[in-house]
Amino acid sequence: MAAFEDLVGELERSYRDLQERMADPAVYNDHREAASAGRRLKELEGPFRLAQDWRATRDDLEAARGDGDLRELVPELEERLAGLEEELRLALVERDPADSKDVIVEVRQGAGGDEAALWAADLHRMLTRYAERRGFRTEDLSASANDGGGFKEVVFAVRGEGAYSVFKWEGGTHRVQRVPVTESQGRIHTSTATVAVMPEAEEVEIQIDPGDLKVDVYRSTGPGGQSVNTTDSAVRITHLPTGLVVAMQDEKSQLQNRQKALRVLRARLYELERAKADAEAAAARRAQVGTGERAEKIRTYNFPENRVTDHRIHLTLHRLERVLEGELDELTEALAAEDRRRALETAGV
Numbered sequence: 001m002a003a004f005e006d007l008v009g010e011l012e013r014s015y016r017d018l019q020e021r022m023a024d025p026a027v028y029n030d031h032r033e034a035a036s037a038g039r040r041l042k043e044l045e046g047p048f049r050l051a052q053d054w055r056a057t058r059d060d061l062e063a064a065r066g067d068g069d070l071r072e073l074v075p076e077l078e079e080r081l082a083g084l085e086e087e088l089r090l091a092l093v094e095r096d097p098a099d100s101k102d103v104i105v106e107v108r109q110g111a112g113g114d115e116a117a118l119w120a121a122d123l124h125r126m127l128t129r130y131a132e133r134r135g136f137r138t139e140d141l142s143a144s145a146n147d148g149g150g151f152k153e154v155v156f157a158v159r160g161e162g163a164y165s166v167f168k169w170e171g172g173t174h175r176v177q178r179v180p181v182t183e184s185q186g187r188i189h190t191s192t193a194t195v196a197v198m199p200e201a202e203e204v205e206i207q208i209d210p211g212d213l214k215v216d217v218y219r220s221t222g223p224g225g226q227s228v229n230t231t232d233s234a235v236r237i238t239h240l241p242t243g244l245v246v247a248m249q250d251e252k253s254q255l256q257n258r259q260k261a262l263r264v265l266r267a268r269l270y271e272l273e274r275a276k277a278d279a280e281a282a283a284a285r286r287a288q289v290g291t292g293e294r295a296e297k298i299r300t301y302n303f304p305e306n307r308v309t310d311h312r313i314h315l316t317l318h319r320l321e322r323v324l325e326g327e328l329d330e331l332t333e334a335l336a337a338e339d340r341r342r343a344l345e346t347a348g349v
Contacts, residue, residue, distance in 0.1 A: 004085060007088075007092065008051045008054060008055065008088070011044070011047055011048065011051050011088075011092065012048065012051055014044060015041070015044045015045075015047075015048045018037055018040055018041040018044065019041065021037050022034070022037055022038065022041060035202065039097065039100070040097075042100075043095060043097075043100075046091055047088060047091040047092055050084060050087055050088045050091055051088065053084055054081065054084045054085065054088060057077060057080050057081045057084060058081060060073075060077055061074065061077040061078060061081055064077055089344060090340055090344070093340060093343040093344060096164070096165070096168070098164045098168075098199035098274070099162060099164050099165035099168075100161060100162055100164070100165070101163065101164045101199040101200055101201075102157060102158060102159045102160070102163050102164070102199070102200040103157065103158045103163045103164045103167050103168075103197055103198060103199055103200060103267075104141070104155065104156075104157050104158075104197075104198045104200050104263065104264055104267040105127060105155070105156055105157070105158060105167060105170070105195065105196070105197050105198075106153065106154075106155045106195070106196040106198075107120050107123050107124050107127070107151065107153070107154050107155075107193060107194070107195050108120060108151075108152070108153045108193060108194050108196075109146070109150065109151065109152055109153070109193055110173060110191065110192030110193050110194050111190075111191060111192050112189065112190070112191025112192060113191075114146065114147075114148035114150060114180075114182070115180045115182075115189055115191045116150075116191040116192060116193055117146040117148055117149075117150025117151055117152060118148065118149065118150035118180075119150070119174075119176045119191050119192070119193045120150055120151040120152075120153075120154065120193040121149070121150045121151045121154070122176075122324060123174055123193050123195060124151060124154045124156070125324075126323070126324050126325070126326055126328075127156075127158075127167070127170060127195070127326075128156065128326075129325055129326025130326035130327075130328045131158045131160075131163075131167075131326075132326065133326050133327070133329075134160070134166060135160060136158050136159060136160035136163055136166075137158070137159045137160060138156055138157065138158055138159075139156060139157040139159065140154070140155075140156045140250070141155040141156055141157055141248070141250070141260050141263070141264060142154070142155045142247075142248050142249070142250050142260065142264075143155070143250065155264060157200065157263070164197070164199045165336075166332055167197045168197050169331070169332055169335045169336070170195050170197055170298075170328075171195055171196055171197040171298075172194070172195060172297065172298035172299070173192050173193075173194050173195075173297045173298060174192065174193050174194075174195060174298065174299050174301065175190060175191070175192050175297055175299070175300045175301070176190070176191050176192070176193075176300075176301045176302075176303070177189070177190050177300065177301070177302045177303065177304070178301075178302075178303035178304070179303070179304075188303075188304060192297075198267040198268060198270065198271045199267065199270060199271070199274075200263065200266070200267050200270075201266045201267055201269070201270035206266045206269050206270050206273070208239070208262065208265065208266065208269070212239055212240050212241050213237055213238065213239060213240070214237070214238040214240055215235065215236070215237050215238075215258070216235070216236040216237075216238075217232040217233070217234065217235055217236075217254060218232055218234050218236070219232055219233070219234060220233055220234040220249035220250075232254065233249070233251065233252055233253060233254045233257060234247065234248065234249035234254075234257060235247065235248050235249070235254060235257040235258045235261050236261075237258070237261045237262065237265055239265055239269065242269065242272065244265060244268050244269070244272075246261040246262075246264045246265045246268070247261065248260045248261040248264075297311060298310065298311060298312055299311065299331075301320060301323070301324070302320070303320060305318075306318050306319065306320045306321070307320060308320050308323045308331075310331055310334070310335070312335065312338075313334055313335060313338050315330075315331065315334050317330065317331070
């Protein structure tokens with residue numbers, strides 16, 4: 001109990017320190033510092049309220065134990081206190097600071113030619129439907145179609161509180177096993193598509209020096225290379241220090257394409273910064289199930305067996321069609337639960 005009380009005391013001190021920092025004019029006038037402190041204060045609001053409930057329940061329990069008339073309340077209060085301790089332990093596990101952010105999702109065809117491009121289109125549909133089920137808003141940013149009706153690459157944004165905490169589990173290689181519509185012998189083919197999920201960075205978090213950018217404009221093209229408009233509205237931005245390249249051509253306005261390209265570039269730079277910080281602080285815990293690398297095979301969708309298997313947690317569901325309609329909650333919840341279990345082990349709270 002004493003050790004847990006120390007934990008609660010530390011939480012309360014951190015919360016009050018953050019409140020003081022937010023009231024400090026020096027912090028308030030530093031937009032980046034104020035945004036960081038504000039996000040951390042918001043993250044601690046829930047745990048702080050739990051800590052207040054825990055203190056009040058502990059005091060009630062001590063009073064009941066010392067009062068014969070209230071003794072019958074002891075079991076109920078003990079159960080409530082234990083429940084609050086468990087909630088607080090989970091709440092105090094270090095969260096990914098990006099969890100509350102909007103995301104940019106990139107889906108690309110992998111191995112398998114036209115069938116892989118069709119699979120990329122299926123994944124795009126699955127993920128956007130899942131976003132709709134969760135009450136998030138989606139915005140298509142760019143799409144590169146292939147002649148077979150699929151996507152070489154499609155990029156879209158998902159907006160809503162906690163979008164990254166939900167969609168981060170989708171990053172990696174998704175493998176499909178099915179008979180392609182073009183297969184006359186009925187043979188099962190295996191194809192892949194990769195999904196990259198990046199938190200969308202705010203301008204105050206990633207400030208891009210215009211001098212670091214090489215901007216090219218050109219006429220946008222459709223499938224087969226034909227020009228689809230007569231003005232140089234397509235934009236390709238190269239970030240010279242990192243070599244990152246983002247091209248956008250879906251909007252008719254060069255300005256709109258430039259703005260979208262900068263959003264994607266900002267997200268990629270933010271993800272690079274996060275990866276660098278993780279590498280430098282490898283000893284510090286970062287809650288994740290699997291590595292989340294694009295090359296990692298995270299899930300297999302087997303059509304003949306009506307089966308979806310997530311390889312990170314060895315969970316198999318036999319309702320492929322419903323998963324492809326965006327019913328991913330069971331997978332997300334299982335992945336998040338395993339992540340919390342590992343985090344509690346590592347943090348030792």
